[in-house]
Amino acid sequence: MQLKIKIQYYALMREQAGRSEETIETSSVTPADLYGELSGRYGFTLAREQLKVAVNNEFSDWSRPLEEGDAVVFIPPVAGG
Amino acid sequence: MMRFRFTQTAIDTALARRELLDPAAGGYVSFEGWVRDHNEGQEVTRLEYEAFQELAVKEGERILAEALRRFPVKHALCIHRVGTLALSDMAVWVGVSSVHRGEAFDACRFIIDEVKHRVPIWKKEHYRSGDSGWVNCERCAAAPGHAHAHEHEHHHEPAALTIHK
Numbered sequence A: 001m002q003l004k005i006k007i008q009y010y011a012l013m014r015e016q017a018g019r020s021e022e023t024i025e026t027s028s029v030t031p032a033d034l035y036g037e038l039s040g041r042y043g044f045t046l047a048r049e050q051l052k053v054a055v056n057n058e059f060s061d062w063s064r065p066l067e068e069g070d071a072v073v074f075i076p077p078v079a080g081g
Numbered sequence B: 001m002m003r004f005r006f007t008q009t010a011i012d013t014a015l016a017r018r019e020l021l022d023p024a025a026g027g028y029v030s031f032e033g034w035v036r037d038h039n040e041g042q043e044v045t046r047l048e049y050e051a052f053q054e055l056a057v058k059e060g061e062r063i064l065a066e067a068l069r070r071f072p073v074k075h076a077l078c079i080h081r082v083g084t085l086a087l088s089d090m091a092v093w094v095g096v097s098s099v100h101r102g103e104a105f106d107a108c109r110f111i112i113d114e115v116k117h118r119v120p121i122w123k124k125e126h127y128r129s130g131d132s133g134w135v136n137c138e139r140c141a142a143a144p145g146h147a148h149a150h151e152h153e154h155h156h157e158p159a160a161l162t163i164h165k
Helices: A011-017 A031-042 B013-018 B053-070 B101-118 B138-142 B144-156
Strands: A003-008 A021-026 A052-055 A058-060 A071-075 B004-007 B027-034 B042-051 B073-081 B083-086 B090-098 B121-127 B132-134
Touching: A003 A031, A011 A031, A011 B121, A031 A052, A031 A071, A058 B053, B004 B053, B013 B027, B013 B090, B027 B101, B042 B073, B053 B073, B053 B101, B073 B101, B090 B101
Parallel strands: A003 A071, B004 B073
Antiparallel strands: A003 A021, A052 A058, A052 A071, B027 B090, B042 B083, B042 B121, B073 B090, B121 B132
8 A cells, every 4th residue: 555655854864865855655654664765765874773753743653654644754863052 | 932942043132031031030041052163173164053843843842841840940941043153153042030040050951951962953064174064963874883872872972062162
């Protein structure tokens, strides 16, 4: 089954993906699967263990099942302040 | 008005400070984070800050709410700049008012430390050499085999070492 998922990219992820956002049809069922799929496409240099993930503007577990229309953000190590 | 905010222009500390005024408060403590000219042996010429604002504001609000629960203070605010900043520009401001000074110092320290570790904000340093890099991301990228060790480092090595005096 294919899901339509929106992905927004920030900072290093944005530069490596070459875009700020996109909507894709995917067979990935979790954010973890999706990160693997997109790493294959864009060659992300960060390992998933170094990131956090947000779904629909809230921190999420990597194993949460994705749903049609979800918005996903991969969060590289932060550096505010 | 949210207690945690972003601004694309210079932080107006005089205006922000006014929001902390309270007849029961005996004083206030503030922290300003400034753009420093060096980091890890490199000469820094400017910084770019970027935030995932929808989540950053939520997480920032949670930090300020935690500070108000943990410490008996009157008011707390945090304003973070985004965009391109020059040397000595103010990147972040935290202000706390309270009845007595002790808890205001403690709450201010708690807020800036938590903001640095938890809020999805990133900074890219531009160096005199012409290079640039995302702070806390590029070293990891160079050694993906050591993901765990590096993640540990991110959570416990305060970013304060990289920018604030």
